[in-house]
Amino acid sequence: MIQIDSTEIKKQKKLALTWAITFLILFPVLITLGLLMRLRQGEITETGPSEFFSYMTLHGLGMAGILFTFAFAALWYLNSTRYVRLNLKFGWFLYFLILIGVVGLLYGTLIGKFGPGWYMLYPLPFKGTFWPAWATKVSVISLIILGVAWLLGILHMIYALAKQYGGLTNLLGWQYLGKKENITEIPSVVLITTISLIPGVFALIIGAAMLIMYLLQSFEPSLAFDPLMMKNMVMFFGHTLVNITMYCAVGWVYALLPEFTHREWKVNKAVVYSWNASFFFILFAYLHHLYMDFVQPTSLQYLGQVVSYSSAIPATGITMFGVIAQVYHAKMKWSIIPLMFLFGMAGWAIGGFAAVVDSTIALNSSLHNTLWVPAHFHTYMLMGVVLFIFGFLFYLFSGKDKEEKDGLGKAGFWIFVLGSYGFLLMFYLGGLNSVPRRYSNYSGLEIDHVRETGAHLAQCAALFVGVLLVGLILMYLSLFCKLIQQKVSTKESNS
Numbered sequence: 001m002i003q004i005d006s007t008e009i010k011k012q013k014k015l016a017l018t019w020a021i022t023f024l025i026l027f028p029v030l031i032t033l034g035l036l037m038r039l040r041q042g043e044i045t046e047t048g049p050s051e052f053f054s055y056m057t058l059h060g061l062g063m064a065g066i067l068f069t070f071a072f073a074a075l076w077y078l079n080s081t082r083y084v085r086l087n088l089k090f091g092w093f094l095y096f097l098i099l100i101g102v103v104g105l106l107y108g109t110l111i112g113k114f115g116p117g118w119y120m121l122y123p124l125p126f127k128g129t130f131w132p133a134w135a136t137k138v139s140v141i142s143l144i145i146l147g148v149a150w151l152l153g154i155l156h157m158i159y160a161l162a163k164q165y166g167g168l169t170n171l172l173g174w175q176y177l178g179k180k181e182n183i184t185e186i187p188s189v190v191l192i193t194t195i196s197l198i199p200g201v202f203a204l205i206i207g208a209a210m211l212i213m214y215l216l217q218s219f220e221p222s223l224a225f226d227p228l229m230m231k232n233m234v235m236f237f238g239h240t241l242v243n244i245t246m247y248c249a250v251g252w253v254y255a256l257l258p259e260f261t262h263r264e265w266k267v268n269k270a271v272v273y274s275w276n277a278s279f280f281f282i283l284f285a286y287l288h289h290l291y292m293d294f295v296q297p298t299s300l301q302y303l304g305q306v307v308s309y310s311s312a313i314p315a316t317g318i319t320m321f322g323v324i325a326q327v328y329h330a331k332m333k334w335s336i337i338p339l340m341f342l343f344g345m346a347g348w349a350i351g352g353f354a355a356v357v358d359s360t361i362a363l364n365s366s367l368h369n370t371l372w373v374p375a376h377f378h379t380y381m382l383m384g385v386v387l388f389i390f391g392f393l394f395y396l397f398s399g400k401d402k403e404e405k406d407g408l409g410k411a412g413f414w415i416f417v418l419g420s421y422g423f424l425l426m427f428y429l430g431g432l433n434s435v436p437r438r439y440s441n442y443s444g445l446e447i448d449h450v451r452e453t454g455a456h457l458a459q460c461a462a463l464f465v466g467v468l469l470v471g472l473i474l475m476y477l478s479l480f481c482k483l484i485q486q487k488v489s490t491k492e493s494n495s
């Protein structure tokens with residue numbers, strides 16, 4: 001750890017709080033879009049298809065975007081207040097750049113009705129669309145702005161860490177694998193920051209290239225690109241970004257859980273081997289999205305299955321083992337923060353298992369494009385990443401006593417978890433009953449059982465979303481009280 005003076009820490013905290021409040025504003029807005037979609041699928045409202053698909057696009061891109069952005073901002077805060085100096089002005093510049101991207105995307109989707117889904121499957125944004133060409137341009141440019149901001153932020157953080165710890169190989173922990181005794185030790189969060197963010201560089205470069213191709217075609221309609229190549233690019237970009245969001249969030253669990261269990265969680269050979277293996281697998285796991293593309297070389301399809309299975313084991317296994325070793329018989333208070341981390345791990349494991357099921361070629365031929373797919377990724381994002389984020393938010397908003405009793409927050413937490421698993425269960429049941437994903441409503445389905453089950457499950461899901469929103473409101477109230485307390489005690493100690 002290096003010495004970082006208290007004024008710098010205060011300034012970095014202000015930036016982190018600004019990110020946090022922005023996240024807390026956008027998150028319920030995006031949930032509301034999800035609720036509107038479920039209400040439409042349950043035939044409770046009559047939202048038109050153009051609204052539905054623009055909501056779906058904003059919801060998908062927005063959720064994935066805010067979760068990654070906040071995960072990045074949290075790592076920025078932890079690294080910059082403990083291990084390395086990061087340029088604060090640059091941090092603010094990234095904040096405003098990302099805000100511009102968000103406003104552009106809101107405009108393109110809500111006003112322009114840009115609605116091809118997050119994956120914009122080529123040639124979709126140009127063929128058979130119901131939105132004007134300007135909406136495509138605005139949305140694509142906004143996504144490019146977001147991508148550039150993320151790329152610059154990642155490069156800045158990796159460069160600063162590499163300088164601090166003597167190069168990239170040290171950041172990857174390779175010094176632990178040799179026989180030397182005096183090695184540069186690295187904190188686990190630094191290792192995981194590196195392993196998570198470097199694949200992000202590849203993903204963002206490929207994503208930027210793909211978006212530029214979209215932009216070129218939007219200005220020059222006679223251009224045409226190979227759809228299979230475009231699908232490989234978009235899936236590599238999207239899958240990798242969502243995958244590393246989880247890894248970034250796990251990074252701060254390694255850093256913060258020990259503060260509650262009072263046990264060290266250090267980097268060792270097993271941790272380095274496991275995370276480096278995941279580093280490699282992350283890059284190829286996306287291939288399971290292309291099983292239905294018969295023109296994709298067969299060898300890549302098999303590679304997709306092998307790598308998807310392999311990617312599920314090392315980082316997850318070593319982390320689960322680490323968490324058990326941390327909490328087993330630990331003399332700790334189960335305050336809301338470690339509770340959220342523990343449940344976040346469970347969400348990661350449950351959703352991850354359902355994802356491995358879906359990445360099995362034999363099962364994918366039945367589950368592909370059914371509600372099983374949103375079921376698994378909503379599980380590890382909502383009950384994994386989101387819980388890790390709220391754990392971090394409670395940590396950030398708490399004063400000195402991070403283990404204090406918090407009845408309001410805990411009540412909110414249990415209601416949120418209950419509502420979320422109910423909402424998720426409806427997706428899983430939908431998948432098992434062959435209800436297709438990305439349908440604004442199921443009235444056109446010819447099989448009575450699927451049509452009726454789809455609508456009924458959507459109605460139940462909307463009820464559960466109501467429950468999770470109640471939990472969320474209680475958690476927000478608790479966070480708000482903590483923030484006020486923090487402000488009061490800072491004022492008192494200054495005066």
Ligand code: HEM
Pocket residue numbers: 031033034035037038056057059060061063064067116117118119374378381382386436437438439465
């Ligand atoms: C908590 C409340 C949430 C609700 C009510 C909700 C609801 C929905 C619904 C109804 C769909 C459309 C499913 C379909 O028929 O295909 C959907 C899609 C999606 N959701 Fe959520 N969701 C929530 C949270 C999240 C979170 C935390 C993420 C984080 C990544 C997320 C990311 C996505 C994505 C990427 C899609 C796919 C969009 C597309 O296919 O273009 N959602 N969500």
